[in-house]
Amino acid sequence: MTQRWRAGIAMVMDRPRHLALAAASSGLACAPLSLEAILLVAAGLAVAGAMLSARAGPANPASEDGARVARTTVIVALALIAGAGAGQLRLDAIESHAEGLGAGEPVEGWGHLLGPPQAGQFGASAEVRMATGAARGARVLVRFPRDATLPHDAGSGAELALAASVRTPAYGRSTDETEEPPGAGVGRPFDLKAYLRRRGLAAEAVASRASFTGRARGGVAGALDASRRRAESGVERGLSPPRAALARGMVLGQDERVAPAVRDDFRASGLAHVLAVSGQNVMLLAALALPLLAGAGLPRGARLAATVALVAAYVPLAGAGPSLQRAGVMGIASLVALAASRPASRWYALLLAACVTLALNPMAVTDPGWQLSFVAVGGILVLISPLRSALAALPRAVADGVAVTVAATLTTAPLLAFHFGTVSVASLPANVLALPLVAPIMWLGMLRAGLAQLGGVGEPVAVVTELPIDGLGLVMSPLTGALASLAGAFAELPGAQLGVPLTSNVSVALAYFAIGALGWGAVRLARGTEVTRATVAAQWRRSPRAWRLAASLAAAALLIAPLALLLKTPSPPEELTVSFLDVGQGDATLIQHPDGTAVLFDGGPPEGRVVRLLRRAGVRRLSALVMTHASRDHHGGLPEVVDRLPVDLLLDGGDGTADRDFRAVVAAAGKRGTRRLKATAPMTVRVGGLSIRILSPQPRAPGPAPE
Structure with a gap:
């Protein structure tokens, strides 16, 4: 047996706990498969161990290594089978709550929200745990009617009386088995049943009646709900609604109030992970708590115990998603x-x-968030050392931040392409520039959430904590605004997202093979130039500080200059231009005059991202915004317009409509100082070099406003 062979065996055998955990995790991940397949894999491991043991041979000096291999292989096989068995039992327990919830079956009784309702194109939805009725104990995804009025502050633990019927059971046949709902997968239909199973949900149900009682659940879960509400109040206190929504998403993982436009900006710029609580949050929490506890005079053991308690409390407080569970453990x-x-x-x-995490739900292995979280951490562990060495000339904190960003970006790119069909080309520079913003926002938000917990002691304490919470908010507000602007700027770059449709497991494996080959080549190149790099680094360190500062600024200018050119606002057209903006289903028409006047007629649906299209057309201010009538595919994109662009004049063609979303746009424009004019025929409005003639509607007769 060669020296290399023995060294390899010794390295593996010295980590029996690692091998056992890896085998148990593999067994849990394979739990949805047939038991026969798992036993076949375990048998293969046993055979491999026997072959390795035989290769060592009884007369071989390394026979002890062979025996160790055999013993370890048996342990690994047993751990694999034990993990698979535990996974099967857990899946059976989860599935037991779905018994009797077939398609068309009623779901009636009292239930509690497991999170805030999520707004959707056809109505809101929420996860509900039933407390009474035939479905007691089951977790159900409830679809509320589009016209349902839900309390604005409805959150985790809120009690509601529910009458619904199952549309899609997680197990068994759907109401319409042949019709699959649309999804975002690349070339793959969205598998709703798989989504329900990996979320631990028994079924999707459509509500015919849902009324909130004003009560909340009790016990430990109720105490956690109350703590979460105090944290929400502390994090968002004093911030504008868009910034409060962003802060809630970053600190507490509650991104349901983040505007679709902002969410799209973060996704296109490669900063979407910032809106999902993950390992970064846990790391920053520990980095904040340990020095504060040390400053309070606590001994080392007490500091570590208190930090463990804080992490254990933070995970369920922030939703306990798969990536956060991983980070907490x-x-x-x-x-x-x-x-x-x-x-x-x-x-x-x-x-x-x-x-x-897999013991809690073996189906989590199919969740994109779970996969991205573990792959990102694995990539960081593999690549952090060589990347840190390559960036040795930079300050240690900067080098570490850049190395982590590069490692996570590279290793998650194939999975992002597989699940979402695109990869953000702007991700790397956007994440590097966001580094000095994200950590302060997280720390300030965590401090505000922690101070808000003191309000649970009593009203006098709550009043005392308001001043420091407000003071921290004064610092936090501009930082969240800067981060949103950064995401928006990179999202607007031409080619910010690159379509890379990896449609099969084989294509993902090949992508990772290509990344590995490039990494291996880079390491070989780095080793070949190690002496040269060390010489250059030494010369850099010996250079005068003023010279190094000037060189760094020049390099930064060279990097920023192309970005500034890409972000430069286009000039207004030299002739009258009418553009029918591509917002998908809906209408949005832009008229631009050579004198700089810009008028927008409607804004399409929210997903049309009309603001981005306006900016690409060189519009930074609207002389007039015309809302022709109340319809989602006409006014749905306008909340983003009035929030992000100055508007001089609003022509209101709602004719007194009671549509809440339409009226909200009008109200938001008014708060920003926009002059409002009711559009009633006949009327002519002069805007810069343009004239707008109102042909309809005619003045309405007295009476109720149209629906």
Whole structure:
């Protein structure tokens, strides 16, 4: 047996806990498969161990290594089978709540919201745990009627009386098995049943009646709900609605109030992960808590124990999604190892997190968020050292931030292409520039949420904490605004998103192989130029500080100059131009005059992103905004317009409509100082070099406003 062979065996055998955890996690992930397939894999491992043991041979000096291989292989096979068995039991427990919830079956009784309702194109939806009735204990995705009026503050724990019927059971046949709902997958229909199963939901139900009682659940869950409400209040206090929504999403993972336009900006710029609580939040929480607790005079053991408690409380407070579960387990494992004065193995912590999250729900392995979270951390663990070495000339904090960003961006790109069909080309520079903004926003938001918890003691304490919460908000507000502007700027870059439709597992594997090959080549190149790089780095460090500063500024200018050119506002057209903006289903017409006058007629639906189209046309201010009538595919995109662009004049063609969304746009424009004029025929309005003639509607007779 060669020296290399023995060294490889020794390296693997020295990590039996890692192997056992990896096997148990694999078994949990394979739980949805047939038991026969899992037993076949376990048998294959046993055979492989026997072959390795035989290769060592009884007369071979390395026969002890062969015996260790055999023993370890048996342990791995048993761990695989144990994980699969535990996964099957967990899946059976989850599925037991779905018994009797077939297509068309009624879901009636009292229930509690498991999160705030999510707005949708055809009405809101929310996850509900039933507390009474035949479906007691089941978690159900409830679709509310489009015209349902839901309380603005409805959140986790709110009680409602529900009457609904099952449309799509997670297990069994749907009402219409042949009709699949549309999805965002690349060349693949959206599998609603798989979505329900990986969320632990028993069914999708359509509500015919839903009324909130004003009561909330009690017990430990109720206490957690109350703590979450205080945290929400603290995080968003004093911030404008768009910035409050962004802060809630970043700190607490509650992004349901983030405008679709802002969400799209973060997705296109590669900053979508900022809106989803993850390992970054746990790391920043620990980085905030440990020095504060040290400053309070707590001894080392007490500091670590308190930080563990904070992480354990933060995970359920922020929704306990798969990526946050992973981060919580890894963070607690690292802190416990530190408290025990033992070296913390990040790979062991990652495997432990996989085992725990899959034990809670083995179907989580199919969740894109779970996959992206684990792949990103694995990529960071593999690439952080070589990237840090390559960036040794930079300050340590900057080098670490850039290295983590590069590693996570590279390793998650194939999965993003597979699940969403696009990869953000702007992701790397956007994430690097966002580094100095994200951490302060997180820390300020966590401090505000923590201070708000003191309000649970009593009203006098709550009043006392308002001043520091407001003071932190004065700093937090411009930072969240800057981050939103950064995301919007990169999202508007031409080619910010690149369509890369990886449609199969094979294509994903090939993409990772290509990344690995490029990485291997880069490492070989770096080793070949190590002496040269060390010489250059030494010369850089010996250079005068003024010279290094000037060179850094020049390099930054060279990097920023192309970006400034790309973001430069186009000049107004030299002749009268009428543009029918591509907003999809709906209408949005832009008229531009050479004198700079710009008039927009309607804004299409929210998903049309009309503001981005306006900016690409060189519009930074609207001389007039004409709302022709109340219809989602005409006025749905206008909230973003009045929020992001100055509007001089609003022509209101609603004719007294009671449509809430239409009236909200008019009200928002009024708050921003926009002059409003009712559009009633006959009327002619002069706007810059343009004249707008109102031909309809005629003055309406007295009476109720049209619906």
